[in-house]
Amino acid sequence: MGRRPRADARRNYDTLLAEADAAFREQGTGASLEGIARRAGVAIGTLYGHFPNRRALVGAVLRERNEALFDAGAALADSSPEKALRRWVDLVVEHAATDQGLAELLADGVDDEASELHASCARMADIGEGIVARAIEAGLVRPAVTGADVFALMNAGAWTREHASAEQAARLVSYTIDGLLVNRSPA
Amino acid sequence: MGRRPRADARRNYDTLLAEADAAFREQGTGASLEGIARRAGVAIGTLYGHFPNRRALVGAVLRERNEALFDAGAALADSSPEKALRRWVDLVVEHAATDQGLAELLADGVDDEASELHASCARMADIGEGIVARAIEAGLVRPAVTGADVFALMNAGAWTREHASAEQAARLVSYTIDGLLVNRSPA
DNA sequence: ACCTGAACACCGTTCAAGT
DNA sequence: ACCTGAACACCGTTCAAGT
Numbered sequence: 001m002g003r004r005p006r007a008d009a010r011r012n013y014d015t016l017l018a019e020a021d022a023a024f025r026e027q028g029t030g031a032s033l034e035g036i037a038r039r040a041g042v043a044i045g046t047l048y049g050h051f052p053n054r055r056a057l058v059g060a061v062l063r064e065r066n067e068a069l070f071d072a073g074a075a076l077a078d079s080s081p082e083k084a085l086r087r088w089v090d091l092v093v094e095h096a097a098t099d100q101g102l103a104e105l106l107a108d109g110v111d112d113e114a115s116e117l118h119a120s121c122a123r124m125a126d127i128g129e130g131i132v133a134r135a136i137e138a139g140l141v142r143p144a145v146t147g148a149d150v151f152a153l154m155n156a157g158a159w160t161r162e163h164a165s166a167e168q169a170a171r172l173v174s175y176t177i178d179g180l181l182v183n184r185s186p187a
Numbered sequence: 188m189g190r191r192p193r194a195d196a197r198r199n200y201d202t203l204l205a206e207a208d209a210a211f212r213e214q215g216t217g218a219s220l221e222g223i224a225r226r227a228g229v230a231i232g233t234l235y236g237h238f239p240n241r242r243a244l245v246g247a248v249l250r251e252r253n254e255a256l257f258d259a260g261a262a263l264a265d266s267s268p269e270k271a272l273r274r275w276v277d278l279v280v281e282h283a284a285t286d287q288g289l290a291e292l293l294a295d296g297v298d299d300e301a302s303e304l305h306a307s308c309a310r311m312a313d314i315g316e317g318i319v320a321r322a323i324e325a326g327l328v329r330p331a332v333t334g335a336d337v338f339a340l341m342n343a344g345a346w347t348r349e350h351a352s353a354e355q356a357a358r359l360v361s362y363t364i365d366g367l368l369v370n371r372s373p374a
Numbered sequence: 375a376c377c378t379g380a381a382c383a384c385c386g387t388t389c390a391a392g393t
Numbered sequence: 394a395c396c397t398g399a400a401c402a403c404c405g406t407t408c409a410a411g412t
Contacts, residue, residue, distance in 0.1 A: 005394090005395095006394060006395065008395075008396085009394075009395060009396090012395090012396085032384095032385070032386090033385085033386070033387090034384095034385065034386080042396075042397090043396065043397045043398055044386085044387085044397090044398075045387090045388080045389080045395095045396065045397060045398070046395080046396055046397075048386095048387070048388080049395070049396075053386095053387090054386085104350060107347075107350035107351060108350055111351075145362075148351075148355060149355070149358055149359060149362070152347055152351050152355050152356075152358075152359050153359060155347070155350070155351075156343040156344075156346065156347050156359060157343075159343065159346050160294075160339055160342070160343050163291060163294035163295055163342070164294060164298075164335075164339050164342075168335060168336070168339050169339075171336055171339075172336060172339050172340060172343060172363065174366075175332075175336070175363055175366035175367055176359065176362055176363040176366055177366070178365075178366035179361075179362035179363055179364070179365035179366030179367075180362055180366075192375090192376095193375060193376065195376075195377085196375075196376060196377090199376090199377085219403095219404070219405090220404085220405070220406090221403095221404065221405080229377075229378090230377065230378045230379055231378090231379075231405085231406085232376095232377065232378060232379070232406090232407080232408080233376080233377055233378075235405095235406070235407080236376070236377075240405095240406090241405085375412100376411105376412085377410105377411080377412080378408105378409105378410085378411075378412095379408100379409105379410100379411105380407105380408095380409095380410105381406105381407085381408090381409100382405105382406085382407080382408105383404100383405090383406085383407100384403100384404090384405090384406105385402100385403090385404095386401105386402090386403090387400105387401085387402085387403105388399105388400085388401080388402100389397105389398100389399095389400090389401105390397105390398105390399095390400100391396105391397085391398100391399105392395105392396080392397075392398105393394100393395085393396080393397095
């Protein structure tokens with residue numbers, strides 16, 4: 001184990017990942033796998049050789065995209081608790097709304113350890129939980145609010161963005177965060 | 188037009204509707220149409236003769252279920268504005284969460300006049316709009332809140348119920364309604 | 375006027391054969 | 394060790410033939 005992969009295998013893996021990323025952005029996470037393989041210039045069996053199912057492919061694409069998101073989340077430690085909370089939720093909503101159907105996979109992945117998306121979901125939930133804990137300590141957010149509430153809010157916001165509009169989703173998210181606060185802050 | 192249908196046609200229509208209702212509850216709105224036809228004891232072509240596509244079938248099932256929902260909505264005129272708002276949202280969330288996938292069809296149907304679900308969506312949105320307007324007039328809800336916000340909240344709540352839990356969805360909805368209020372009321 | 379079900383189209387997934 | 398692509402399974406939808 002840990003042997004270097006054959007050069008063509010590595011190239012196919014990378015190309016498949018890049019084409020999957022593009023296809024998911026354009027057509028959603030339900031994009032045709034046959035089409036992704038064709039765009040990558042390989043047979044469908046090659047795709048399945050590298051990624052045993054659709055979730056594995058989505059998971060691999062996500063791992064690449066997540067770096068920037070998690071870095072941004074860590075950087076929010078410098079902001080005020082309320083600003084960090086609002087900014088983090090906005091960031092994740094935008095991230096999760098990148099591909100039609102992604103919010104659903106994320107919502108389902110956090111409680112399913114067998115899911116190839118589980119690690120990404122758990123990490124996102126952890127960051128949110130930390131931000132909420134800080135806001136509660138500061139007396140800003142109601143003590144009853146949990147990290148799970150924030151995770152659910154992010155997914156609901158991303159889903160609303162897919163099925164209504166970015167504006168509608170932003171309004172809903174903003175109202176909900178107001179509802180999480182101990183004292184209403186105007187916008 | 189308006190002629191009485193043949194007796195067997197009417198019977199098939201009713202049986203298909205009943206089996207579709209059951210199948211959607213058990214397996215979601217994506218249930219196999221072939222399976223519904225089989226359970227109804229007719230060929231697949233007969234199903235398509237009565238319902239040109241899946242949405243038409245879902246729409247017909249909904250029209251039957253909606254009677255009770257709309258009546259309950261009208262009855263809420265007797266409650267206080269806040270209680271009416273909370274109760275209405277809870278009612279619709281439960282209604283929309285009856286079948287896996289229904290929240291998505293509802294969210295997509297309100298802006299699509301060609302959808303067989305459009306009438307049901309529009310009616311639901313109207314009732315919500317009326318309840319919100321009364322709450323705003325009473326000085327209870329922020330003036331900026333719209334009927335569209337309430338409709339989006341209902342769908343997001345139903346979707347969260349499908350992908351997290353009824354408890355999680357109820358918490359999220361409750362926090363959001365708190366955020367819609369001018370003055371926070373404790374629960 | 376309505377029903378039947380074979381036929382078509384499409385897509386995810388597997389695996390025996392190749393290199 | 395990896396790739397190929399035919400084959401299989403499944404399902405939504407149509408339509409010519411029947412009653």
